[in-house]
Amino acid sequence: MKLQNPNGDLTVTSNFTKARQALHTSTPGNIFCRDKELDIIETFLQNHIDNGTSGSMYISGRPGTGKTACVTHILANRTFSGKFKSILINCMLLHTPTSVFQQVAQQLDPKWNTTAKEALSYLEDRLTESGPMIVLVLDEIDQMSTRDQSVLYALFELPALTNSRLILIGLANALDLTDRSLIRLQSRVHFKPVLLNFSPYSKQEIATIVSQRIQEAVGEDVGNVIAPSALQYLGGKISSTSGDLRKAIDICRRAVELAETGAKKQSVLASSNSELQTSESVQTNKCVSIPILCKMMASVESNAFSVGNSDDVDDTPLQQKLIIVTLLVLVKFGKSKQVTLGKLHQSYSKVCSKYGMTTIDFDEFSHTCSLVESRGIVILKRKSNPRLAPICLRLDEREVESTLKDKTLLSSILAQGSLFV
């Protein structure tokens, strides 16, 4: 991170470093743009803890909308007048749904150690005793769903027991988990959990959050690190697809990394050149601009279909190209969308002999097909007899063209397509 020349460049790179460190996807110290939700959760907890009443709440929202962050933030940082004990369990860690009771019981009483069957009745006893309120947060609660939903029902019925001191907060992705799978809860008013939905972040919110994060770390103008227009662009892009803040932060961090290495390179280059050029060249690449972000987005968004980021370099080995093109021909001129591997090999041999290329035999061929599959271009279903295994193409003609970057081969084979079927 340290540079040899002690001039202005050092601050630029250290700004980048600070920003890079601030842009992590772990739970942040401060939460922005979720004031309303934070307020709702806090008042909910406040009411129940202060009055000593039990209650339940279900929070839904897509991945990366800050559900867990909000709840843990409140539990860690806010103070309530009443005493309470909080238990946080991530249901992804549990092996079976029923073991959640055991887990909670162990958290309540570290010495407790019996079978899962007795855990529920033990919990019912313990939770109706007098004592401090217990806030139980279950992350990814939809993992608990079984066929008859007995575990989820049992969980949501715990706060409804008389004298219960449990405040339950469930977090999951599905909007309608309680309506869909817990229909019986609707019928009884005091069982019904309070619902809260975290909507995906909007364009403006993403931009604000990212800039606030950087602001906190850098301590000066955000414009020195990332251009405001670039932030707007990023926000627009992410909010139009998923609204996942983790994604936005990830992209932003990688863009900052890119800019950092760029700045480093430039300063090293410039130090060997004259002093006059130094100031100019650093000026141009001082912050993350839209082009850098664009580049990052493109490399992130490019999935299997646009193989490789370097243009004009064809990456696919020749035989794999031939297989893909033959499959395209078969799909286009043949009857069905799905062909067996044996049929594909036959057509492929025809193509090879037509173009005077060496044909690889079937065993090698099926191995090569599995390589193509791992690039995400075809789907190959495994069968005991590989010759009968169905294979189908996941791209259309235009995408094949952009993948292969070999227009002449493609068009000449396609032109004579009916010969090879």
Added chain:
Amino acid sequence: MIILFLKVVEEKTPKKPKRTGSATPGSTQKKRLRLTPAISSRSCKVADPTSPLGEIRRRLHVAAVPQTLPCREDEFNQIFSYVEGKLSDGIGGCMYISGVPGTGKTATVNEVIRMLRESQTEGDLPDFKLIEVNGMKLTAPQQIYVQIWDQLTGSKVTADKAAKLLHAKFSTNGPRHRPTVLIVDELDLLWTRQQDVLYNIFEWPNRPKAQLTVLAIANTMDLPERLLMNRVSSRMGLTRLTFQPYKVKQLQTIISSRLENLVSFEPEAVEFIARKVSAASGDARRALDISRRAAELAEKGGHTNSSPTKSPSKRGAQSSRSTVMMQHVQTAIEEMFSSPKLLAIQACSLHEQLFLNALVQEFNRTGVEESFFDQVIRQHYTLCDLEGMSRPNVSELLSVCASLCSSRLILSEHGRNDIRQKVRLNIGIDDVTYALKCI
């Protein structure tokens, strides 16, 4: 014998006994008395390869660790700077590395770790703990917790317990907590229906105090989109790196970098191998295998037919004996890519071959791959008449069919349907005609 052994030990270490004896006399006594199984040493050392070809074979072996990894500098730099940044910043993250087999994923990661260790000993980086897990080596996905915990602390616990302990470890910041680098090879094998294992692996780096860097390696390029739930791929992040298959030039560099200072490999032969392999898969392991096999062939050829028939002069003969030529490569490739099926067809009995031919004829007639046995019999009889052979009876033909079936040259339904059973070729029609023509 034990007494003798004791004596030997004491004779060998004349200065030490005072100290060890006074400190822990009991334990040392025990240690000395323990008999440990050992392999008797060789009577003579394994000879180092003397001929240049032997040296080539040793160097071209896949297991021989090269000093540097050519043609993967970019990927190396990306991974290195990523992990280095994470370690020096004291935060966590994960990176997904994909690429088809034999493109140097694991080798590059290992090289990165080696370099990190080096810069750590120089004091540029904080001390870190390395954990390596291979999905192939686990009996069940959950066993990964056991493995990780074992490598972290050296104690063995059950999977559930290990998951809890790991969760606790990565959520709190203990006094002796140090950064951890976790390498998960063959990630796709950790997939379960609930995806809880994958979720946890990608969740831990996101915890503020974990200081965990995960390098996940797998073959499939679009694994996150294809297999993973939204909440798992969201945690996995977007830092991805794909290893493209090697191209001709790169394969050439790889082979010749291993052969440096040794001239007994024709450059054209190297290029030929590189072209062959890069056309099919771009798998460096395969390129090395072929070139090693070619070296073996060259060596063998040099020993057995010491007087080549065609060699015009003595000098020519000498050079062909100690260098790997195009013809050796050609033979090696043929050996490697030729299928046993053609040989199997050629080794079939006369009626078996006729039966295969009849199947081809039947296919030509109907255009359907699957045909009924009685229809094939008709074709078979016609072929017999053409060849002027006596017709075998139906039960003989059934046994012919069964023997072809058992070698999987053809596939048939259950024998219960007798002559109405369906049969189909398990090999390409071109293969059959080609093999039968060659006789």
